[in-house]
Amino acid sequence: MRRIIILFIVALVWPFTVSATSADHPHFKADVDVTDKASLQRGARIFMNYCMGCHSAAYMRYNRMGQDLGIEDSILQSNLMFATEKSGDTMTIAMQPGDAEKFFGTAAPDLSVIARSRGADWLLTYFMTFYRDDSRPFGVNNLAFKDVAMPHVLWELQGIQKPVYRIVKKEDGTQREVIDHLELETPGKLDSEDYKNTVNDLVNFLVYVGEPAQIQRKKTGVVVILYLLVLLVIVYLLKKEYWKDIH
Structure with a gap:
């Protein structure tokens, strides 16, 4: 009985411990609305132009996306289909896993269900918290995903951020340097608010891709x-x- 009580207390305390541990960096709240077709269309454009060179979404078909997002076939084929001419094809890429490992050190994951596994807020935080780190192979790191192997493909839009550090004292009395916040070092094409809205559209699209049926499911x-x-x-x-x- 004592062991059960201890396990129960640990189960209650654990979420707060995780929350406190993960509070070392800023978190962003995604504004998800899969009924907003304009947002989904903008997110699809960002995904096709910036993400799909390396990442597939193999559980999604182009024509299904076009139907759900209200995109005509002619517009779909001319603006969003760069790797195939058949609208019934799945959203795969030409890059082989072996080539990806050679280029990036690891194979780029399929993003069909990334929003379901990671969550919309994590994805938005990930896209918002790239920063310059000259010790990394691609010159960047990420607050949400330490030592990330992916380059910051949206740097032209966001710009380059640099970390600003602060000193914290540990329980044993020693001190360590941690990142306090990120500061824009080189401006991008978009200001901070426009960039956040842009990647929020991308996150919204990835949430839709994770479960396309949710649009009809919620209406039903x-x-x-x-x-x-x-x-x-x-x-x-x-x-x-x-x-x-x-x-």
Whole structure:
């Protein structure tokens, strides 16, 4: 019994411990709305132009994306399809895993379900917290993903950030240097707010890719709830009619 109580206490405390540990760097809250087709279209454009050179989304088909996002086939083929001419194809890439390992040290993961595994907030934080680190092979590091193997492909939009450090004292009395915040060193094409909105659109698109059916599922869910509410009223009135003579 004592062991069970201890495990229960640990289970209660653990989430707060993780939260405190991960609070060493800024966190960003993603504004996710898969019903916002304009945002999804902008996110799709960013994904195709900046991400899909290395990352696939093999669980998604071009024509399904076009139907869900309201993109005509002609626009889809001329603006978003660079690796194939068939709209029914899945969103794969030409780069082989072996080549990716040679170029980057690791194979670039498929991003079909990255939003479901990592979460929208983590993805937004990841895109927002690249910073210059001359010790890394591609000259950048990331607060959300330490020693990341990926270059900062959106640096032209965001610019280059540098870390600003502070000294913290550890429990044993020793001191260590930690990153306090990031500071823009070289401006990009977008200001900070526009860049955040841009990568939020990208995150929104990745959330949609993780479960394309959620658009229809949420619409259907509203209809089902309304139907059940109406049915509840009818059943209640029917119950009163059946029991009126008894009461």
